[in-house]
Amino acid sequence: MTTIDDLPIRDDLRGKTPYGAPQLDVAVRLNTNENSYPLPDAVVDAIAKAVQAELRDLNRYPDRDATALRADLADYLGHGLTGAHTWAANGSNEVQQQLLQAFAGPGRTALGFGPSYSMHPLLAQGTGTRWIGALRDPDFGLTPAAALAQLEEHDPDLVFLCSPNNPTGTALDPEVVTAVLEAARGVVVVDEAYAEFARPGTPSALALLPGHPRLVVSRTMSKAFGFAGGRLGYLAADPAVVDAVQLVRLPYHLSALTQAAARAALAQRDALLATVEVIKQQRDRIVATLRERGMRVADSDANFVLFEVGGDQRVAWQRLLDRGVLIRDVGLPGWLRVTAGTPAETDAFLEAVK
Numbered sequence: 001m002t003t004i005d006d007l008p009i010r011d012d013l014r015g016k017t018p019y020g021a022p023q024l025d026v027a028v029r030l031n032t033n034e035n036s037y038p039l040p041d042a043v044v045d046a047i048a049k050a051v052q053a054e055l056r057d058l059n060r061y062p063d064r065d066a067t068a069l070r071a072d073l074a075d076y077l078g079h080g081l082t083g084a085h086t087w088a089a090n091g092s093n094e095v096q097q098q099l100l101q102a103f104a105g106p107g108r109t110a111l112g113f114g115p116s117y118s119m120h121p122l123l124a125q126g127t128g129t130r131w132i133g134a135l136r137d138p139d140f141g142l143t144p145a146a147a148l149a150q151l152e153e154h155d156p157d158l159v160f161l162c163s164p165n166n167p168t169g170t171a172l173d174p175e176v177v178t179a180v181l182e183a184a185r186g187v188v189v190v191d192e193a194y195a196e197f198a199r200p201g202t203p204s205a206l207a208l209l210p211g212h213p214r215l216v217v218s219r220t221m222s223k224a225f226g227f228a229g230g231r232l233g234y235l236a237a238d239p240a241v242v243d244a245v246q247l248v249r250l251p252y253h254l255s256a257l258t259q260a261a262a263r264a265a266l267a268q269r270d271a272l273l274a275t276v277e278v279i280k281q282q283r284d285r286i287v288a289t290l291r292e293r294g295m296r297v298a299d300s301d302a303n304f305v306l307f308e309v310g311g312d313q314r315v316a317w318q319r320l321l322d323r324g325v326l327i328r329d330v331g332l333p334g335w336l337r338v339t340a341g342t343p344a345e346t347d348a349f350l351e352a353v354k
Helices: 041-055 067-077 091-103 119-126 144-154 174-183 239-245 256-267 269-292 313-322 343-353
Strands: 086-089 109-114 130-135 158-162 187-191 215-220 233-237 304-308 335-339
Touching: 041 256, 041 269, 067 086, 067 233, 067 256, 086 091, 086 239, 091 119, 091 158, 091 187, 091 215, 091 233, 091 239, 109 119, 109 144, 119 130, 130 144, 144 174, 158 174, 174 187, 233 239, 256 269, 269 304, 269 343, 313 335, 313 343
Parallel strands: 109 130, 109 158, 158 187, 187 215
Antiparallel strands: 086 233, 215 233, 304 335
16 A cells, blocks of 8 residues: 655655544534534525625636635724735634745745644645744743844744634734734744633734734634635735735635525624634633633633643543543643633533543
């Protein structure tokens, strides 16, 4: 049987494994940070009508620039943004891949502060970019001084900052973003995939866009909007960044059906985002309960919680799975991550942990 190693694959990809999380049929699935709430009937009907309206013209290519969708995204974000400031693709992963293709690539470097989103180094490698894995503080925080020290040492072409950070859930002090922007030579990408779940008073990097043409804020509709199956990620940046990304995007990369469904979802955003506060309540409940039990838990501004298990996290993960609760082993020794879901799912998780 032929294996990957038998093929003339790139040397730097040999021995690598693809990104993924276990997809198991269990009662409680809290491992991929999805929104546990299905779409309301009114939203389903609106999306169905929007998609239905596109079906007869599927013999034609979609709007390759997704002009109407980008205008809708800008309207949602506010901050005085227009469609010229936004770009959309198949999930924020593709957005970030395009940024690496445009601003990094062979002979260039990208830097991130771990533990963080595990796709960033994989995207870097896939685009021929050398990855520099800097580290956060032991409490998963990041200070301006620590960030600047890494920039001074490595001088990267692209910097990834995550706020709230995955898998820790911690939000960045805006002074970190400002300091990195002032010191970085290249593009600074702030991944805000979980921004809608942030606690009150947590600022967004969107406010820093004016006057910072090398700042990019990456977002997604997969989490708060419950649109993970729709695959729609987007960015906000100076229009020049959007122009640069279009140099590397595949032609007609967003289908007409994806664009129509995403626009319909955005039009129904009040109904879709109604679950955010409920999910935040479950997140805070998980944090409080685990801490009451004497466990170490990271502060979270996301829809998940990272907690210490006090031993081999692989054993703890399996014991929870044996009890019908699937959560995420992110490879951080002694720690596991659980998504905040419905009250019933939280009940099941907390009982299984106990």
